[in-house]
Amino acid sequence: MGVRSGYWEHIRASGFRLPDDRPLDDLTAELVQMLGDPDPRVRDGIARPVLLTWIGDGVYDDLLPGFGDGVAEGLYTGLGDDGTDTVFRRAGSARLLAEAVLRDQVARVLHSDAIFRWGDRAASWFVRERDLRGYVDGRGWAHAVAHGADLLAALARSEHFEKLELTVLLDVVADRLLTPAGYHFRNGEDDRLAFAVMTVLHRNLLDVDVLEPWVERLAAALVPPPDEDDEPQPEWPTPVAGNTGSFLRALHLQLALGVVGQQTPRDVALFGTPPHVRADLLLVLLRVLRASRPGLFSAPSR
Incomplete structure (x- = not known):
């Protein structure tokens, strides 16, 4: 699978406890890379649940601004591709960033600048995303639109967002649809x-x-467009x-x-x-x- 599967399987079996034999930065970098793995056993079975658990447990509370910035970079990995495996990293990054935003509602560790920065990056990615596949045969769930929507919902919960920012979120939804x-x-x-x-x-x-x-x-x-005489009707x-x-x-x-x-x-x-x-x-x-x-x-x- 391109990762030390036995190592991560052991962590999963332990209830996702944070190991003490490797630096957190190294573990995080490996897991974030695994988010883009085409094998759903790697990204959905290991990387995502481990990272989501650690975010929810407060492992990243003291590092949340930098962690979120790093995750947000994954929104742009291969942006513009359609029908390739790069969508898994982008969709997975959106899911993680949503959890980081929600974590701030509990931990209160983020300044407004960080939330606004993540919101700008999320909006830019979501409207520009071309790969809108949900389930991909042989690869599992991509679901960029669904995870992007979850990220918008997380941002909408944030008390850092007021009337102006919430209006922008509505415009982002409309832009995505249109x-x-x-x-x-x-x-x-x-x-x-x-x-x-x-x-x-x-x-x-x-x-x-x-x-x-x-x-x-x-x-x-x-x-619908008006009927044109002698012209074939579009779908x-x-x-x-x-x-x-x-x-x-x-x-x-x-x-x-x-x-x-x-x-x-x-x-x-x-x-x-x-x-x-x-x-x-x-x-x-x-x-x-x-x-x-x-x-x-x-x-x-x-």
Whole structure:
């Protein structure tokens, strides 16, 4: 597997206890490199659970700014590739960076500059990511969109992010959805993106005057092109239209039913009551969803 598999298997069997026979820097560098291994037994079976456990246990608390900066560099490994193994390092880096952001909610060890820096890097990567595959035959999960959405949701929880930064996160979601792509979401990416937006909404810092234009921008992608005489009709919906429609329906459903986060005191408090824009935003979503399929949905009752 290109790693000392027996060594790491022993650590996994120990409950991921931090070994004392090698420097933490060396262990971390090896694990981060393993995040990009095409073998899911290496990256998902060893590297990711070890690193996530150590982050959650506070192993990196005193080193979290530098650790996060190093992990964030992995977001750019092979950026621009599509259909190659480099996506595993980028997606894995997003997952780890999300955990580092969440850890700060407990440890309180990060300055706002670090969170803003990670947010800028995450936004730049997420919009530019071209490899949107979910499950890759013979390689396992890539899931760059899903892990990117989880990273946005982690950032949205951060108290370092206020109204301006949360508005930017919404724009990042819209930019990701509206950027031309060749993949139709089929592995829950729409739900993960919708949950990221729900996390923004539950901060109760954005009003419907910000949210309505944002929804209208997305709704414009749901309008099919006009028929042209003597011209073959393009595929419809395009991946952009299909993914955007799925996202808006997922957001409507999550807003209607409510969501829960992790079973932590902070998430229990954050998601314990509906966002204050719930009623107004539901009406906006109902309007644009009805308009997107006038031959399917009934008109609103008067």
